[in-house]
Amino acid sequence: MTKVNVYVTLRESVVDPQGIATTDALKNMGFAEVTSVRIGKLIELEIDETTTDIDARVKEMCDKLLINKVIEDYRYEIEEA
Amino acid sequence: MKFAILVFPGSSCDVDMHHAINEVLGEKADYVWHTEANLEDFDAVIIPSGSSYGDYLRPGALAKGSPAVESLISFVESKKPVLGVGNGFQILTELHLLPGAFLQNKELLFKSGNAKLKVENADSIFTSEYDEGQEITIPFAQAYGNYYVDKTTLAELNENGQITFTYKDENDNGSTEKIAGVLNEYGNVLGILPLPERAIEELIGGTDGLPLFKSILKRWNENNVNQS
Numbered sequence: 001m002t003k004v005n006v007y008v009t010l011r012e013s014v015v016d017p018q019g020i021a022t023t024d025a026l027k028n029m030g031f032a033e034v035t036s037v038r039i040g041k042l043i044e045l046e047i048d049e050t051t052t053d054i055d056a057r058v059k060e061m062c063d064k065l066l067i068n069k070v071i072e073d074y075r076y077e078i079e080e081a
Numbered sequence: 082m083k084f085a086i087l088v089f090p091g092s093s094c095d096v097d098m099h100h101a102i103n104e105v106l107g108e109k110a111d112y113v114w115h116t117e118a119n120l121e122d123f124d125a126v127i128i129p130s131g132s133s134y135g136d137y138l139r140p141g142a143l144a145k146g147s148p149a150v151e152s153l154i155s156f157v158e159s160k161k162p163v164l165g166v167g168n169g170f171q172i173l174t175e176l177h178l179l180p181g182a183f184l185q186n187k188e189l190l191f192k193s194g195n196a197k198l199k200v201e202n203a204d205s206i207f208t209s210e211y212d213e214g215q216e217i218t219i220p221f222a223q224a225y226g227n228y229y230v231d232k233t234t235l236a237e238l239n240e241n242g243q244i245t246f247t248y249k250d251e252n253d254n255g256s257t258e259k260i261a262g263v264l265n266e267y268g269n270v271l272g273i274l275p276l277p278e279r280a281i282e283e284l285i286g287g288t289d290g291l292p293l294f295k296s297i298l299k300r301w302n303e304n305n306v307n308q309s
Contacts, residue, residue, distance in 0.1 A: 010184075014229060017187045017255070065146070068139055068175065070182035071229055 002047045003079040004058055006066060009040035014071050054078060082301045084110040085123040087153065087169075089144050093131030094167065094276060101278040102127075106294045115147040120156045124301055130167025130222075130276055140183055140225045141171030150176065162206050162297055163270045167223060170262075170272030179265055179272045180238065181230040186223070187255030193222035195286075196275050197249040198261050202242045205264055206300045207271040210292035216249055217289035221275035226254035228261075228274065241266060246273060 010016050019037040026034045043066055047054060058076055067074045084102050088095045095112060102110035110127070113120065120126055134143035144150070157163055157178055165173040173179040186192055195218050203213040211217070230238065235257060238244050246262030253259040262273035277290030 013231060014184065015187070015255070017185060017189055017227075021189060065142065066138070068142065068182050070174070070180075070231070071184060 002049045002051070002054060004045040004047055004054065004076055005079065006043040006045065006058070006062060006074055006076040007040060008043065008067050008072050008074045010038060011071055011073050082108045082124045082298055083122065084108060085113040085120055085126045086110050087115065087120075087126055087128050087149060088112050089115045089131075089133035089147060089172075091131055091133045091135055092129050092168070094278065095129040095131070097276075097278045098127055098129045098166070101281045101290075101294060105281045105291065106298060108298060113149070115144070115149045118148050118152050120149070120152045123156075123161075125162045125164070125297055126153065126156055128163070128165040128169030128172055129278075130169055133168055133172060136168075136225065139171075139175065140168060141173075141175040144172045145175055154178070157265075157270055160267065160269050162300070164207065164293075164297070165270070165272045166278065167221075167274055167276055170274055171225065173270060173272050178270055179263055180234050180243075181228055181257070181260075181263065183225045184227040184229055184255070186226050191222075191224040192226070192252065192254065193220070194252065195219070196221045196252040196261065198246045198275065199249045200245070201247055202245045202264075204242070205245060205268055205271070205296075207264075207293055207296050208245055209299060210296040218280065218287055219273075219275040219277055219290055220279040220286075221252060223254065223274060226256070226274050228254075228256035228263075230257050230260070237266075238263060243268075245271060246275075 016038050018039045022037040086095050086098050099110050171183050198217050200211040200215040203211045243264045248259040248261050277293045280287045280290035
Protein backbone atom coordinates (compact mmCIF):
# COMPACT_ATOMS: atom_id res chain seq x y z
CA MET A 1 0.00 0.00 0.00
CA THR A 2 1.34 3.40 -0.94
CA LYS A 3 0.07 6.40 0.96
CA VAL A 4 -0.38 9.72 -0.80
CA ASN A 5 -1.25 12.93 1.02
CA VAL A 6 -2.96 15.60 -1.08
CA TYR A 7 -2.94 19.08 0.47
CA VAL A 8 -5.70 21.32 -0.86
CA THR A 9 -5.53 25.08 -0.34
CA LEU A 10 -7.68 27.96 -1.53
CA ARG A 11 -6.09 29.97 -4.33
CA GLU A 12 -4.50 33.22 -3.22
CA SER A 13 -7.09 35.32 -5.04
CA VAL A 14 -9.93 33.61 -3.15
CA VAL A 15 -11.15 35.10 0.13
CA ASP A 16 -11.24 32.51 2.93
CA PRO A 17 -14.00 33.48 5.40
CA GLN A 18 -13.07 30.61 7.76
CA GLY A 19 -9.47 31.80 7.81
CA ILE A 20 -10.50 35.40 8.51
CA ALA A 21 -12.79 34.32 11.37
CA THR A 22 -10.00 32.13 12.79
CA THR A 23 -7.46 34.96 12.55
CA ASP A 24 -9.81 37.17 14.58
CA ALA A 25 -10.35 34.42 17.17
CA LEU A 26 -6.60 33.86 17.59
CA LYS A 27 -6.05 37.61 18.03
CA ASN A 28 -8.84 37.75 20.63
CA MET A 29 -7.05 34.95 22.50
CA GLY A 30 -3.87 37.01 22.68
CA PHE A 31 -1.99 35.71 19.63
CA ALA A 32 -1.44 39.20 18.26
CA GLU A 33 1.47 38.00 16.10
CA VAL A 34 -0.87 36.14 13.71
CA THR A 35 -1.47 38.19 10.58
CA SER A 36 -3.24 35.63 8.41
CA VAL A 37 -4.81 32.16 8.57
CA ARG A 38 -5.74 30.15 5.50
CA ILE A 39 -7.62 26.89 5.97
CA GLY A 40 -7.32 24.01 3.55
CA LYS A 41 -7.81 20.28 3.69
CA LEU A 42 -5.81 17.09 3.66
CA ILE A 43 -6.91 14.14 1.55
CA GLU A 44 -5.21 10.83 2.40
CA LEU A 45 -5.19 8.32 -0.43
CA GLU A 46 -4.17 4.69 -0.08
CA ILE A 47 -3.13 3.27 -3.42
CA ASP A 48 -2.32 -0.24 -4.53
CA GLU A 49 1.49 -0.39 -4.53
CA THR A 50 1.59 -2.21 -7.86
CA THR A 51 0.23 0.92 -9.58
CA THR A 52 2.65 2.21 -12.15
CA ASP A 53 3.03 5.95 -12.64
CA ILE A 54 1.39 6.98 -9.39
CA ASP A 55 2.26 10.63 -10.08
CA ALA A 56 0.25 10.76 -13.26
CA ARG A 57 -2.69 8.93 -11.69
CA VAL A 58 -2.78 11.20 -8.63
CA LYS A 59 -2.60 14.31 -10.81
CA GLU A 60 -5.48 12.99 -12.89
CA MET A 61 -7.55 12.30 -9.75
CA CYS A 62 -6.90 15.84 -8.53
CA ASP A 63 -7.76 17.43 -11.87
CA LYS A 64 -10.89 15.36 -12.43
CA LEU A 65 -12.42 15.34 -8.96
CA LEU A 66 -10.40 16.02 -5.84
CA ILE A 67 -9.78 19.71 -6.43
CA ASN A 68 -11.59 22.50 -8.23
CA LYS A 69 -8.98 24.57 -10.04
CA VAL A 70 -11.26 27.61 -10.14
CA ILE A 71 -10.85 28.10 -6.38
CA GLU A 72 -8.21 25.63 -5.19
CA ASP A 73 -4.53 24.76 -5.53
CA TYR A 74 -2.91 21.51 -4.41
CA ARG A 75 0.32 19.73 -3.79
CA TYR A 76 0.88 16.13 -2.81
CA GLU A 77 3.51 13.89 -1.33
CA ILE A 78 3.96 10.17 -1.71
CA GLU A 79 4.91 8.43 1.53
CA GLU A 80 7.62 5.86 0.95
CA ALA A 81 6.84 2.52 2.56
CA MET B 82 -42.87 20.05 -23.76
CA LYS B 83 -40.98 17.28 -21.95
CA PHE B 84 -38.73 18.17 -19.03
CA ALA B 85 -36.31 15.78 -17.33
CA ILE B 86 -35.69 16.43 -13.64
CA LEU B 87 -32.29 14.87 -13.05
CA VAL B 88 -32.27 13.41 -9.54
CA PHE B 89 -29.10 12.58 -7.61
CA PRO B 90 -28.85 10.90 -4.18
CA GLY B 91 -29.48 13.84 -1.84
CA SER B 92 -31.45 16.02 -4.29
CA SER B 93 -34.37 17.38 -2.27
CA CYS B 94 -36.12 20.06 -4.34
CA ASP B 95 -37.02 17.64 -7.14
CA VAL B 96 -40.63 17.28 -5.95
CA ASP B 97 -41.16 21.06 -5.88
CA MET B 98 -39.79 21.24 -9.41
CA HIS B 99 -42.03 18.39 -10.57
CA HIS B 100 -45.05 20.23 -9.14
CA ALA B 101 -44.00 23.52 -10.78
CA ILE B 102 -43.73 21.96 -14.25
CA ASN B 103 -46.64 19.51 -14.15
CA GLU B 104 -49.24 21.35 -12.07
CA VAL B 105 -48.45 25.03 -12.61
CA LEU B 106 -46.73 25.31 -15.99
CA GLY B 107 -48.99 22.52 -17.31
CA GLU B 108 -46.23 20.65 -19.14
CA LYS B 109 -44.73 17.20 -18.61
CA ALA B 110 -41.82 16.57 -16.25
CA ASP B 111 -40.37 13.16 -15.45
CA TYR B 112 -37.89 12.26 -12.72
CA VAL B 113 -34.71 10.81 -14.20
CA TRP B 114 -32.50 8.96 -11.72
CA HIS B 115 -28.80 9.76 -12.07
CA THR B 116 -27.96 6.23 -13.26
CA GLU B 117 -30.07 6.71 -16.42
CA ALA B 118 -27.91 7.31 -19.41
CA ASN B 119 -30.46 8.62 -21.87
CA LEU B 120 -31.79 12.17 -21.96
CA GLU B 121 -32.29 12.40 -25.73
CA ASP B 122 -36.09 12.15 -25.61
CA PHE B 123 -36.41 15.28 -23.48
CA ASP B 124 -36.73 18.89 -24.59
CA ALA B 125 -35.12 20.37 -21.47
CA VAL B 126 -33.19 19.14 -18.44
CA ILE B 127 -33.52 20.60 -14.95
CA ILE B 128 -31.05 19.80 -12.18
CA PRO B 129 -32.89 20.53 -8.93
CA SER B 130 -31.50 21.77 -5.64
CA GLY B 131 -30.76 19.87 -2.45
CA SER B 132 -27.48 18.40 -1.26
CA SER B 133 -26.38 15.84 -3.82
CA TYR B 134 -24.03 13.33 -2.20
CA GLY B 135 -24.35 15.17 1.11
CA ASP B 136 -22.25 18.08 -0.25
CA TYR B 137 -19.21 15.86 0.46
CA LEU B 138 -15.82 17.01 -0.88
CA ARG B 139 -17.40 20.18 -2.40
CA PRO B 140 -21.10 20.84 -3.14
CA GLY B 141 -21.88 19.28 -6.50
CA ALA B 142 -18.47 17.65 -6.93
CA LEU B 143 -19.33 13.98 -6.44
CA ALA B 144 -22.17 14.20 -8.99
CA LYS B 145 -19.38 14.26 -11.58
CA GLY B 146 -19.04 10.49 -11.12
CA SER B 147 -22.69 9.80 -11.99
CA PRO B 148 -23.51 7.83 -15.16
CA ALA B 149 -25.95 10.53 -16.35
CA VAL B 150 -23.17 13.10 -16.70
CA GLU B 151 -22.08 11.94 -20.14
CA SER B 152 -25.59 12.26 -21.53
CA LEU B 153 -25.98 15.61 -19.77
CA ILE B 154 -22.89 16.89 -21.57
CA SER B 155 -24.24 15.61 -24.92
CA PHE B 156 -27.56 17.30 -24.12
CA VAL B 157 -25.81 20.62 -23.53
CA GLU B 158 -23.85 20.18 -26.77
CA SER B 159 -27.13 19.61 -28.62
CA LYS B 160 -28.04 23.22 -27.63
CA LYS B 161 -31.18 22.23 -25.76
CA PRO B 162 -31.94 24.15 -22.55
CA VAL B 163 -30.47 23.01 -19.23
CA LEU B 164 -31.44 24.73 -15.97
CA GLY B 165 -29.55 24.18 -12.72
CA VAL B 166 -31.12 25.53 -9.55
CA GLY B 167 -29.25 25.86 -6.24
CA ASN B 168 -27.20 22.67 -5.91
CA GLY B 169 -27.97 22.06 -9.59
CA PHE B 170 -26.07 25.29 -10.35
CA GLN B 171 -23.18 24.03 -8.20
CA ILE B 172 -23.13 20.72 -10.13
CA LEU B 173 -23.01 22.61 -13.46
CA THR B 174 -20.01 24.67 -12.29
CA GLU B 175 -18.23 21.53 -11.06
CA LEU B 176 -18.77 20.02 -14.52
CA HIS B 177 -17.43 23.25 -16.07
CA LEU B 178 -20.67 23.55 -18.02
CA LEU B 179 -20.97 26.95 -16.32
CA PRO B 180 -18.13 29.27 -15.24
CA GLY B 181 -17.09 29.90 -11.64
CA ALA B 182 -17.28 27.94 -8.39
CA PHE B 183 -18.99 28.11 -5.02
CA LEU B 184 -17.51 28.84 -1.62
CA GLN B 185 -19.02 28.83 1.85
CA ASN B 186 -21.24 31.85 2.61
CA LYS B 187 -19.10 34.72 3.88
CA GLU B 188 -21.03 34.66 7.19
CA LEU B 189 -20.12 30.94 7.53
CA LEU B 190 -23.81 30.18 8.12
CA PHE B 191 -26.62 28.44 6.30
CA LYS B 192 -29.00 31.20 5.22
CA SER B 193 -32.55 31.18 3.93
CA GLY B 194 -35.25 33.70 3.21
CA ASN B 195 -36.48 35.77 0.28
CA ALA B 196 -33.89 37.40 -1.94
CA LYS B 197 -34.54 40.43 -4.07
CA LEU B 198 -33.03 39.90 -7.50
CA LYS B 199 -32.57 42.14 -10.51
CA VAL B 200 -33.03 40.73 -14.01
CA GLU B 201 -29.84 41.80 -15.77
CA ASN B 202 -30.50 40.13 -19.10
CA ALA B 203 -34.08 39.60 -20.33
CA ASP B 204 -32.93 38.38 -23.73
CA SER B 205 -32.27 34.68 -23.09
CA ILE B 206 -34.07 31.34 -23.37
CA PHE B 207 -34.73 31.54 -19.62
CA THR B 208 -35.59 35.21 -19.06
CA SER B 209 -37.56 36.54 -22.05
CA GLU B 210 -40.77 36.71 -19.99
CA TYR B 211 -39.12 39.18 -17.59
CA ASP B 212 -38.35 42.83 -18.25
CA GLU B 213 -34.75 43.98 -18.24
CA GLY B 214 -34.03 45.57 -14.87
CA GLN B 215 -37.13 44.01 -13.30
CA GLU B 216 -36.94 43.39 -9.57
CA ILE B 217 -38.17 39.98 -8.46
CA THR B 218 -38.41 38.14 -5.14
CA ILE B 219 -37.22 34.53 -5.06
CA PRO B 220 -36.73 32.30 -1.99
CA PHE B 221 -33.23 31.01 -1.26
CA ALA B 222 -31.69 28.43 1.09
CA GLN B 223 -27.95 27.75 1.02
CA ALA B 224 -24.72 27.33 2.94
CA TYR B 225 -22.41 27.41 -0.09
CA GLY B 226 -23.94 30.37 -1.91
CA ASN B 227 -20.80 32.43 -2.35
CA TYR B 228 -20.29 32.47 -6.12
CA TYR B 229 -16.73 33.10 -7.23
CA VAL B 230 -15.30 33.95 -10.63
CA ASP B 231 -11.88 35.42 -11.34
CA LYS B 232 -11.50 38.87 -12.89
CA THR B 233 -10.80 37.62 -16.41
CA THR B 234 -13.89 35.41 -16.43
CA LEU B 235 -15.98 38.20 -14.92
CA ALA B 236 -14.99 40.53 -17.75
CA GLU B 237 -16.04 37.85 -20.27
CA LEU B 238 -19.38 37.32 -18.50
CA ASN B 239 -20.10 41.05 -18.62
CA GLU B 240 -19.04 41.34 -22.24
CA ASN B 241 -21.20 38.39 -23.38
CA GLY B 242 -24.25 39.36 -21.28
CA GLN B 243 -24.01 36.04 -19.42
CA ILE B 244 -25.01 37.51 -16.05
CA THR B 245 -28.79 37.09 -15.88
CA PHE B 246 -29.62 37.78 -12.22
CA THR B 247 -27.92 39.75 -9.46
CA TYR B 248 -28.87 40.25 -5.81
CA LYS B 249 -30.45 43.62 -5.07
CA ASP B 250 -30.17 43.12 -1.31
CA GLU B 251 -27.70 41.81 1.28
CA ASN B 252 -28.41 38.13 0.55
CA ASP B 253 -25.49 37.75 -1.87
CA ASN B 254 -23.42 35.55 0.52
CA GLY B 255 -20.27 37.31 -0.66
CA SER B 256 -20.79 36.44 -4.35
CA THR B 257 -18.60 38.16 -6.93
CA GLU B 258 -20.48 41.23 -8.29
CA LYS B 259 -23.57 39.98 -6.40
CA ILE B 260 -24.16 37.40 -9.15
CA ALA B 261 -27.18 35.13 -8.56
CA GLY B 262 -27.53 33.59 -12.03
CA VAL B 263 -25.30 33.05 -15.08
CA LEU B 264 -25.58 31.60 -18.56
CA ASN B 265 -22.99 29.59 -20.44
CA GLU B 266 -21.42 31.30 -23.44
CA TYR B 267 -23.88 29.82 -25.94
CA GLY B 268 -26.86 30.71 -23.75
CA ASN B 269 -28.56 27.31 -23.42
CA VAL B 270 -27.43 26.59 -19.85
CA LEU B 271 -28.57 28.69 -16.90
CA GLY B 272 -27.56 28.37 -13.27
CA ILE B 273 -29.54 30.25 -10.65
CA LEU B 274 -28.81 29.92 -6.94
CA PRO B 275 -32.17 31.04 -5.47
CA LEU B 276 -35.12 28.71 -6.04
CA PRO B 277 -37.65 29.93 -8.66
CA GLU B 278 -39.78 26.77 -8.28
CA ARG B 279 -40.71 28.04 -4.80
CA ALA B 280 -42.24 31.21 -6.26
CA ILE B 281 -44.82 29.94 -8.71
CA GLU B 282 -48.15 30.32 -6.88
CA GLU B 283 -49.71 33.17 -4.87
CA LEU B 284 -50.65 30.55 -2.29
CA ILE B 285 -46.98 30.08 -1.38
CA GLY B 286 -46.09 33.75 -1.37
CA GLY B 287 -45.44 34.89 -4.92
CA THR B 288 -45.16 34.06 -8.60
CA ASP B 289 -41.90 35.80 -9.56
CA GLY B 290 -40.29 32.47 -10.46
CA LEU B 291 -42.95 31.46 -12.97
CA PRO B 292 -41.78 33.67 -15.90
CA LEU B 293 -38.51 31.71 -15.92
CA PHE B 294 -40.35 28.48 -16.75
CA LYS B 295 -42.71 30.29 -19.12
CA SER B 296 -39.68 31.69 -20.98
CA ILE B 297 -38.30 28.18 -21.60
CA LEU B 298 -41.71 27.02 -22.85
CA LYS B 299 -42.14 30.10 -25.06
CA ARG B 300 -38.80 29.50 -26.80
CA TRP B 301 -39.64 25.83 -27.31
CA ASN B 302 -43.02 26.75 -28.85
CA GLU B 303 -41.37 29.29 -31.15
CA ASN B 304 -38.78 26.74 -32.30
CA ASN B 305 -41.50 24.17 -33.01
CA VAL B 306 -43.54 26.64 -35.08
CA ASN B 307 -40.42 27.46 -37.07
CA GLN B 308 -39.72 23.80 -37.75
CA SER B 309 -43.24 22.86 -38.85
